[in-house]
Amino acid sequence: MHLELRHLRSIRAIHEAGGLARAAEMMNMTQSALSHQIKGLEDQAGVELFARRSKPLRLSAAGQRLLRLALKVLPEIDALGAEFRALREGKAGRLHIAMECHACFEWLMPCLEHFRGAWPQVDVDIRARLAFEALPALVREEVDLVISSDPEDLPGVLFQPLFDYAPVFICSPRNPLAQKPYVVAEDFADQTLLTYPVERTRLDAFTELLTPARVEPLAIRQVELTAIMLMLVASNRGVAVLPDWVVRSVRGQPDFVTRPVTENGATRRLYAAIREEDATQPWMAHFLRLARTEPVKLQRA
């Protein structure tokens, strides 16, 4: 069968108008055209769609079945049309975020909460554990924004700076390192390091300290969730290096001691990688603004 949406629209119009001539007018075509179209459709389907004996053309049983489909399908098509129109005008869009930085969940969620209120037509999502590399996925339009702290020079991709943060060492007060004013790479040699289950190049502990100094911690334990990681730190089952916005949340709790990484502390910068074409979208600008202000509130909390 060679059914097309045009046919569904016609069926609906004929039913609504209660006749072929009125329906044709409704659709800006001649009555003849509609008659031909219906005839063609009936030939194709091999089914009588209308009760031909009566004059103000009524749907047959099969026609009613077709009408039911039309009433189900056409609104969805129209909805998509409206969505595309909104897309053109920059009102709708998609914001699927890939995080290279595991702990970013903490500030991303509040951001997205705000964002959803302001841009309900934008489809938001976060993917924490990508099955693939995030930046190629960005180029392939599988995601629309990548949170990363390692800008690369990729054609068509912009790295928008978000905010600076400090990787901070955190351990139990019972840990010997709690006595030191700051930690250095060598301090980890006899420690269990708690990390997120991602490659070393994305972990501040390695990129800032261990890898340059060629120091290997005594053991590494991978933990999915920040809350669990903090629990393990509190019970002195390991130490961790976490962004400042995370450690601020436990400031003042007696179970934790925080120390700078190296004498002067380290500073890293987070970026939002987006496709060039999306940079001009108003909602993207809004999200980036949120992503620059929200985390700072957490850092100061």
Added chain:
Amino acid sequence: MHLELRHLRSIRAIHEAGGLARAAEMMNMTQSALSHQIKGLEDQAGVELFARRSKPLRLSAAGQRLLRLALKVLPEIDALGAEFRALREGKAGRLHIAMECHACFEWLMPCLEHFRGAWPQVDVDIRARLAFEALPALVREEVDLVISSDPEDLPGVLFQPLFDYAPVFICSPRNPLAQKPYVVAEDFADQTLLTYPVERTRLDAFTELLTPARVEPLAIRQVELTAIMLMLVASNRGVAVLPDWVVRSVRGQPDFVTRPVTENGATRRLYAAIREEDATQPWMAHFLRLARTEPVKLQRA
């Protein structure tokens, strides 16, 4: 927007084939045609549907949205196609029944139970209380079969005889009429007559007895359900005239007395009114066969 199913099919094919050329082959058209089509669609929608920078043509965010719609809509279209095909081959169909005869529910239900097992592709339904006249509705293809005991000469409509039944008088043993060997019209003059809430021309008590004799019962009480009517009879709140297949079900119960209507009893014939065109449908023949045999079982029960 001028979206057509053709476009949805193309989107799906391109996604499945993972490329324009392979998709074109899949759809029996040239790669060029598909390219033109997609271009036209993008112009219409005003949205980029594909990520053009990469070579094996991948869907953009908007394209993925369109694909989602395609995957939802196309299977429904195909399902309808299959349904129509079955319709052409007489395997599928619709059997919406209108009952002019209220008590017919009793034997119709078992019939339909059997029928549904044998013809699962036929959409069955019963409408007990039509908002309109049943026979015009049959002609208008709003229903497909009318149970009636008054055949009319209508063009395009066939009245197939089903079976004969006897309207039977039923009352409580406490009712004085229980003493008579049979009842006549005049006996109702001081009785409360229980009837279904339909016009008199469709009630055997009137057509067979009261109307010809110009007798009016003392009172008429309309009752929807046969079971309730029987309860009222049992408690001597009224008398009724019901088809034999109904009164058989209470035979032998001490609360009821049944008597013939007039000295020799009355006999009526039930018909199934159908449209001529449906007469040749195999499932219609099967249903009529059932409608001739099932009720007889009830009458003999």
Added chain:
DNA sequence: TCCGAACGTGAGACAAATTCATAATATTCA
């Protein structure tokens, strides 16, 4: 940097949908 594979473009061929004019058929009302 070259080659091959995959996609885009334009003109003409072709098919399909539409229109115009008119015929055929229901419905209505006197």
Added chain:
DNA sequence: TGAATATTATGAATTTGTCTCACGTTCGGA
């Protein structure tokens, strides 16, 4: 019932849209 009216069907011409063919372009990998 039959004329008047309203509604749908039909056929040929025309317009519109879609497809093909041939070639150009772009991209990705060796």
